[in-house]
Amino acid sequence: MSTSGITIKQIADMLNISSTTVSRVLNGRARQYRISERTEQLVREAAEKHHFQPNQIALNLRLNKTNTIGLVIPDISNPFFANLARTAETALRLRDKMILLCDTNDDTVREKESLQLLMGRKVDGLLVAPVGLSGSHFESFTHIPTVFIDRYFTELPIPFVATDNFQGAYEATEYLIKKGHRHITCIQGLELTVSNRERVKGFTEAMKDHGLPMLDDQVVGDDFSIANGHSAMLKLASKNRPTAIFALNNQIAIGAMQAIHELGLRIPQDVSIISFDEQPYFELTAPPVTTVRQPVAEIGEAAVQSLFDLMEGKNVVPKLLPPALIERKSVMGID
């Protein structure tokens, strides 16, 4: 019935005491400020009876602290980020923080906008998977504790927690090469992201280390979507089809596989595929997909931990967590 909860002042008026006293009782400072036991009782009962809930907004303003963390990610519908969000939510809940969610759609404008909005809302900290390669617009944010997740900028003094994308991509590529593949195409995601760049680097480095020439069109595609995987694969098949595809995330892999099926090609006989981002269903596809697993839960938890360390003024070092190759049936050995 109460329109919006009772206030401390209303309780005070009911009991004919000051709001100061009510506040002190409800904050457990009754003893400290010599509030009589009788008054304390009365206050507690009234608060209980009317389901008193302190107005966080007022608290935020007074204490200059919102107990809120901004989570800025490119795509919550991408299971990788959804899982990250979940572990972060859980970890933050344990620490009495809530999440303001921003989905940037990997759009720089939307990202900047989101950061502005979160600043205005005075979040206590930021967890962000940034778009772009330079991160120049983060320099004006150095005063608010920020931890990058999944993507980062090494030239900025902002800690990050991410998969060792280079290593993961290198191993995946090496795996393909050792299986005898020479003509491998990498379908990449958004070029303007560090995770993509590192993966591409791992790919090219492995190719080079094994003496394989990098051809034109050996890295194709332009974002982390299913649609991109799909269209890139269609194009690839129409030309000089590679024997193996390295999909730089789970969405791209789905799209590529859809295209392969549509074309009536078989995996892995006609084309092999390996994907970044392990997902439960990769075990069930036809055939099960060999993937590079990212330690999602570890990333989420470590990021939250780092953020809290940062907020407490501790020194925080960036973390690159090791990926793991999960071998299944989507890559054929050739000779």
Place this chain on the structure above:
Amino acid sequence: MSTSGITIKQIADMLNISSTTVSRVLNGRARQYRISERTEQLVREAAEKHHFQPNQIALNLRLNKTNTIGLVIPDISNPFFANLARTAETALRLRDKMILLCDTNDDTVREKESLQLLMGRKVDGLLVAPVGLSGSHFESFTHIPTVFIDRYFTELPIPFVATDNFQGAYEATEYLIKKGHRHITCIQGLELTVSNRERVKGFTEAMKDHGLPMLDDQVVGDDFSIANGHSAMLKLASKNRPTAIFALNNQIAIGAMQAIHELGLRIPQDVSIISFDEQPYFELTAPPVTTVRQPVAEIGEAAVQSLFDLMEGKNVVPKLLPPALIERKSVMGID
């Protein structure tokens, strides 16, 4: 460099004017309050120069409005809810609202806790996929605009937007029956949710309408997780194995299929399967899975629209959106 953004008062002091004037200029009320053009210019320049961003917390308190919506869902890592979250985020961003995200893990305690927290933060509205069958704890929340998504309580005067779960389940079951299946087992999710109950109802109703007896253990399982699908399927296979499985969401389907594979059984020759919740990868599994598609984007958008109608005092009617059966290869015809 600024520790946390400049305030209206600081601008006022710099220009030797009052914060009132600054506020009025920045709110475009200069003309209305007869601020001179010169003063207006000075204020605008100062604001621009120092990247003035109004403190939303102060605004919230003063205007009694937070431009924040609470999104309360059971599991953000479930792609169904992740997609819902994404469409909601986009729709809300267009309307200048942000999302406070709560993942309840389908736990009543966590849900209540989340609602309390969101109340304290004075969200302008609530989008929630509730746990439980009765929703009694929502009665004390009637004063804050709320729209249920995916799940709901018809006895409460709170509008909802959801799939017509009964119809979807009925059609799926009927499809199995028409394919000749007689021994069908339904692996359900959390019994204490309306969506689950409606789906189970659709299942049993279809069975009854087609004169098929309901046996013991014809509905098994207890939550919407992969683990549940997996363990339920293992148990089912060890006894009197049904010819078809109806998985009540995508996660359960994944788990069940994993189990089927582990057991060395074939889909659909040994056991057919049909799932709720269309997902892109269901097209790629071995075999592609026949599913009931929920109109996720429509639900998300309609829910946000309903919430705004509610906040504007309009009359809002509950919406049950039609599902669609997507036929693939995971159900075998038998005779």
Place this chain on the structure above:
DNA sequence: TACCTTTGCGCAACCGATTGTGCAAAATAA
């Protein structure tokens, strides 16, 4: 009785904005 200590609590400022009202100075009219 006079003085000191303890008890119990309230006053008022503050956080950063918005907003109704008031009021001097300047401009205009009579």
Place this chain on the structure above:
DNA sequence: TTATTTTGCACAATCGGTTGCGCAAAGGTA
């Protein structure tokens, strides 16, 4: 010149809490 209107802006309350400090009344001591 005087009265009136217009211009240009500031004061102070308000939102709902927290917190440093002050102070009267009660109790204790000499």
